[in-house]
Amino acid sequence: MAKKPQIIQQKQIAKTRLFCIEELALKFSNGEERIFERMVSGRSGAVMIIAVTDNKEFILIREYSAGTHDYQLAFPKGLMEEGETIVQAANRELMEEVGYGAKQLTPLKSMSLAPGYFSHQMNLILAQDLYPEKLPGDEPEPLELVFWPIDEIDSLLQQTDFTEARSIAGLLLAKRYLTQEAAF
Known part of the structure; x- marks a missing residue:
């Protein structure tokens, strides 16, 4: 199983009453770095x-x-x-x-x-x-x-x-x- 990438930086780039959009700067186990965006739900599911x-x-x-x-x-x-x-x-x-x-x-x-x-x-x-x-x-x-x-x-x-x-x-x-x- 692959090792999870390391989060180098995490910041909120937008927020609504339902969602928060985050930008993640990631470093993978092979040294590659990438920027990902994700929507984070603000509730329990x-x-x-x-x-x-x-x-x-x-x-x-x-x-x-x-x-x-x-x-x-x-x-x-x-x-x-x-x-x-x-x-x-x-x-x-x-x-x-x-x-x-x-x-x-x-x-x-x-x-x-x-x-x-x-x-x-x-x-x-x-x-x-x-x-x-x-x-x-x-x-x-x-x-x-x-x-x-x-x-x-x-x-x-x-x-x-x-x-x-x-x-x-x-x-x-x-x-x-x-x-x-x-x-x-």
């Missing part, structure tokens, strides 16, 4: 919840996405609050965004998004054994709930508004987990 109903449906949301300036179909997600565990954050976000809590929350995977540039971590959580429970959310408009049958994953993948890589990864990891669970 985030959660994405793949909720499954007793009727064997995924619960998705359709919400406005500023990056594409369009409405996208995705799994509910949100930032973790200070002091929350991954499971607590997932259950809170589920209640805020879809109006359900979950008695069974299973961490599936912690993922990075473009680790060459971002420090942000997204924790994928499978939520089962749902019950009605609503908390006030922070969305600027009501979210559209979409219930999608688990056995129609291929048609979900073909939806033109289901494009977020994290949601696609969550869908496939949940499908694998649920298939293995059903085999026992």
Whole structure:
């Protein structure tokens, strides 16, 4: 395994309310030096919840996405609050965004998004054994709930508004987990 490069200098070059951009002067073990930039998330991470109903449906949301300036179909997600565990954050976000809590929350995977540039971590959580429970959310408009049958994953993948890589990864990891669970 390669030795991590030495950080010679680290400085903040821009900051927003969500991200901090840093410049890193690095020296690699072979003597090469390079300047890298990275976005450092200012929070504890985030959660994405793949909720499954007793009727064997995924619960998705359709919400406005500023990056594409369009409405996208995705799994509910949100930032973790200070002091929350991954499971607590997932259950809170589920209640805020879809109006359900979950008695069974299973961490599936912690993922990075473009680790060459971002420090942000997204924790994928499978939520089962749902019950009605609503908390006030922070969305600027009501979210559209979409219930999608688990056995129609291929048609979900073909939806033109289901494009977020994290949601696609969550869908496939949940499908694998649920298939293995059903085999026992």
